[in-house]
Ligand code: ADP
């Protein structure tokens with residue numbers, strides 16, 4: 001059995017098929033990106049994986065457990081960490097205190113230092129989280145995920161509102177988390193520069209389903225994907 005298996009997942013909101021017969025297998029230790037236009041069902045898919053929403057049909061299997069319909073705290077305990085678009089940090093506590101709380105006081109000082117170094121906030125450890133720049137808050141939240149020692153990390157648009165330099169640094173951070181720590185990562189993203197920098201398999205979603213999977217270089221040349229994602233005009237001009 002694979003690490004994470006999504007089998008024929010469906011989720012309707014009234015008459016809207018937000019996720020429609022969605023099937024994807026994620027191997028342990030891999031890094032994958034999920035892209036697609038606004039409203040195509042990406043965040044809903046993360047809600048189905050994490051137990052925030054229950055699917056109308058289909059199955060979610062993780063580490064040989066059928067976790068379909070499990071409550072989200074149980075799924076989190078099994079090792080699924082998820083970052084929302086808006087950082088959920090304790091603004092009135094220091095960076096280090098945020099990490100200690102996230103680790104539920106189980107991580108030792110060295111482990112916390114390692115995370116601080118990784119998210120590039122070691123100099124800022126005694127600053128209040130609320131004083132951080134927007135991009136740094138996003139990194140702190142990734143740090144909070146790491147402190148919980150997940151085996152799968154789901155990131156929903158982690159570079160939203162970031163500068164180009166911050167976006168690039170985030171791509172590097174995610175690459176290191178995956179490559180050096182062996183944490184499996186599935187990232188939703190809009191920013192194509194970021195996706196290119198990640199250099200990982202890409203799944204393009206449209207209307208609740210996967211339209212195409214492949215590597216960035218091939219995907220960007222695909223006429224169907226171009227029409228959907230890069231805009232009709234570009235697809236026609238390059239044809
Ligand atoms: P994405 O993350 O790809 O932008 P979403 O998964 O957030 O897309 O949304 C997919 C579709 O489902 C959209 O049309 C959205 O309006 C709708 N939707 C998402 N969540 C809900 C909800 N809780 N209730 C009703 N409709 C929803």
Ligand code: MG
Pocket residue numbers: 042043044
């Ligand atoms: Mg979304």
